[in-house]
Amino acid sequence: MSSTRPPNYLHAHKRGDAKHLHYREEHNKSILLIAVLLTFTFAGIEAFAGFWANSLALISDAGHMVTDAVALGLALLAQIIAKRPPSAKHSFGFGRAESLAAFINGLAMLLLVAWIAYEALTRFRDPHEVKGLTVTIVAIIGLAINIIVAWVLSKDKKSVNTKAALVHVMGDLLGSVAALIAGLVIHFTGWMPIDPILSLFVCVLVLRSTSDVLRESYHFLMEGVPHHIDYVSVGQDLAKIQGVLAVHDLHVWEMTPGHPALIGHVEVRDLQDWPETLERINQMLREKHDIDHVTIQPEMPS
Numbered sequence: 001m002s003s004t005r006p007p008n009y010l011h012a013h014k015r016g017d018a019k020h021l022h023y024r025e026e027h028n029k030s031i032l033l034i035a036v037l038l039t040f041t042f043a044g045i046e047a048f049a050g051f052w053a054n055s056l057a058l059i060s061d062a063g064h065m066v067t068d069a070v071a072l073g074l075a076l077l078a079q080i081i082a083k084r085p086p087s088a089k090h091s092f093g094f095g096r097a098e099s100l101a102a103f104i105n106g107l108a109m110l111l112l113v114a115w116i117a118y119e120a121l122t123r124f125r126d127p128h129e130v131k132g133l134t135v136t137i138v139a140i141i142g143l144a145i146n147i148i149v150a151w152v153l154s155k156d157k158k159s160v161n162t163k164a165a166l167v168h169v170m171g172d173l174l175g176s177v178a179a180l181i182a183g184l185v186i187h188f189t190g191w192m193p194i195d196p197i198l199s200l201f202v203c204v205l206v207l208r209s210t211s212d213v214l215r216e217s218y219h220f221l222m223e224g225v226p227h228h229i230d231y232v233s234v235g236q237d238l239a240k241i242q243g244v245l246a247v248h249d250l251h252v253w254e255m256t257p258g259h260p261a262l263i264g265h266v267e268v269r270d271l272q273d274w275p276e277t278l279e280r281i282n283q284m285l286r287e288k289h290d291i292d293h294v295t296i297q298p299e300m301p302s
Contacts (some may be wrong), residue, residue, distance in 0.1 A: 032076040035149045035169070039069040042145045046138055053134035061142070061175050068168040077101070096256070099220040106214035109168060113203045113210070120196035120203070130195065132187025139180035146173035167213050171206040178202050223253040226260045234262070234289055241284060243268050243277035245301055252291070261293035267301050274298050 043065035050058030081097040146169055153166045178198035185194040225231045231252055238247045250264035262285065268277055278296060285291040 031152055031155055032072055034152050036069055036072045036076060038145055038149050038152075039065055039072060039169075039172070042142060043069060046142060049134060049138045053131040053138075058135055058138055058179065061172070061179055065142075065172055068172055072168070096221065099217045102213055102217040103221060105168065106210050106217060109171065109206065109210040110214075112171075113207050116199055117203050120199040123196040123199075124193065127192040130183075130186050130192065132183045132185070132190075135179055135183030136187060137183075139176050139183050143173065143176040143180060146176050167206070167209045170209060171202070174202045174205055220254060225252045226254050229260060229289055229291070234285070234291075237284055237288060238264070238266065238281065241277065241280050243270070243273050243280070245269060255293060259293065260289075260291045261295075262291050263295040265297045265299055268298050271298060271300065 043062050046058055046065060047062035050062055081094050084094045150166060150169045150173055153169060178201065182195040182198055185191055219227075229252055231250075234252060235247050235250050238244060238250070245267040247267075248265050250262070252260060252262050255261045266277075266281075268274060277298070281296060282292075282294055285294055
């Protein structure tokens with residue numbers, strides 16, 4: 001039976017190979033850990049305040065924050081998994097774990113938006129008596145917490161998974177703003193419909209951000225061509241290389257976020273000139289298309 005850890009030389013990068021790692025090393029796990037602790041802590045405080053003030057708005061927002069804390073915990077777990085080195089069963093490593101978690105987070109956010117919209121519509125028919133002052137005070141604290149968490153997460157700009165977690169936090173931040181406005185309006189005017197109205201407004205904003213995360217993570221998981229690379233231009237530029245007659249079976253995707261890879265077949269005039277032709281191909285792909293992980297199979301014309 002083969003070992004789960006392959007010999008190191010199988011994943012080694014020698015001269016001329018791509019310089020990227022098969023795992024993510026630049027992400028700081030403490031960023032997500034701080035976000036998880038802050039979100040969970042305030043969710044408990046907000047839930048207690050919601051029951052104390054008989055405020056369904058605060059209780060719902062507390063549930064929202066618990067969901068986000070779970071999402072942040074999933075994001076943290078994904079970053080830990082993504083940093084594992086390649087194995088005999090996963091030769092590409094675990095970099096896709098981040099995008100998978102981002103996609104799951106996005107789907108969870110869609111369900112949450114649907115639930116908030118449903119609750120908002122029911123409140124139009126059955127308004128709840130809310131202690132506006134308590135809602136206002138708790139919303140101000142929640143707004144401060146969410147700003148801190150968003151600032152912490154914004155420090156990691158490279159991870160699609162952290163971006164997904166940030167979408168959840170932005171939803172909480174907007175929820176805190178809406179709760180603050182609702183609390184002030186209810187406290188000073190007693191007009192209860194303001195709560196479901198603002199909830200629906202937040203749903204629209206969060207839905208827009210969530211769709212972007214879902215689209216980006218789905219594209220990566222389906223091994224789509226990186227957005228900054230023109231697939232057709234890559235094929236045309238390869239065909240223009242001196243010594244290349246034709247290009248076929250060409251594939252461009254991202255092995256890990258930010259690290260594009262290319263495989264393909266090229267027909268060449270003379271296999272004896274292949275080393276020089278390959279060097280020209282690698283140089284063109286690096287300089288013009290920012291692709292350094294290249295696997296090309298030379299063939300004689302059929």
